[in-house]
Amino acid sequence: MSELREIIKHIEEIHKLLLILESKQEVSEEEETNEEANTEANHKRTRSIFNSSKFLNKDEREKVIQFLDDKVMNDINKLPGHKRCSYTQNLLKEKLKLNVSSYMINRLLAFKNNKE
16 A cells, blocks of 8 residues: 555656646747747848838839839939938839838938948
8 A cells, every 4th residue: 555655656746747847848839939930020021121111012112123223323322412312202203103201212222222
């Protein structure tokens, strides 16, 4: 009978240890999924400069990037800094018939200038 009690005590201790191990695994799995979600979110943020644009669809975005080639960027960069944004906005309105916010224009110009 005493041997049976000892065996039951050992089984209870093993059960407690298994419960602790399972809870630690669940926590580590949650951390891994959170890390994966964070890396995916960071990847999505850095994937495109237009992620937050509400007014341009994908085709319009491509047109804008293609329109701002090296020749156009050289013309824009020759202007004083305070006139670049409005000049680019007017160019896009005239040539592509697109209204783009000054915020987005500044992001575009910074992106194109950093690429060079």
